[in-house]
Amino acid sequence: MKEFKAGMLAVSKAGHDKGRLYVVLNADQEFVYLADGKNRSVTSPKKKKRKHIQINYYIPEILKQTLEAEQKLEDEQIKKAIKEYKNQQEV
Numbered sequence: 001m002k003e004f005k006a007g008m009l010a011v012s013k014a015g016h017d018k019g020r021l022y023v024v025l026n027a028d029q030e031f032v033y034l035a036d037g038k039n040r041s042v043t044s045p046k047k048k049k050r051k052h053i054q055i056n057y058y059i060p061e062i063l064k065q066t067l068e069a070e071q072k073l074e075d076e077q078i079k080k081a082i083k084e085y086k087n088q089q090e091v
Contacts, residue, residue: 002055004032007063007073009056009085012048021086022046023063023078024055037079042072060085 004010004027012020012034022034025045032053033045040046059067060081066073 002057003027004050004055005059007059007067009058009060009082010034010053011056012052013054014052015048017046021082022053023073023081025073035073035075035078036082037075037077041075042078058085 004024006024006026008024010022010024010032012018012022020036022036022040024032025035025042026033027050030049031047032050033047034040034053035042035045062077062084063073063081066077
């Protein structure tokens with residue numbers, strides 16, 4: 001099983017949030033904790049089973065810099081990273 005790291009992007013594959021893009025905050029053996037900066041913040045992440053998400057092994061630069069500096073991710077950074085990623089995909 002591949003390792004899920006903080007900062008990676010993930011898309012929900014099941015549930016009422018199917019198709020929504022999130023950022024991985026944390027992961028354990030069974031669950032992944034996700035945030036999108038709007039509906040799900042860093043303080044109350046979405047808990048989803050690993051099999052219910054499609055992981056994207058790309059970590060946006062803004063999040064990578066924060067994580068390398070060993071700082072906590074903030075909702076504003078997550079929103080910006082998701083927005084930039086969506087804009088890249090449209091091009």
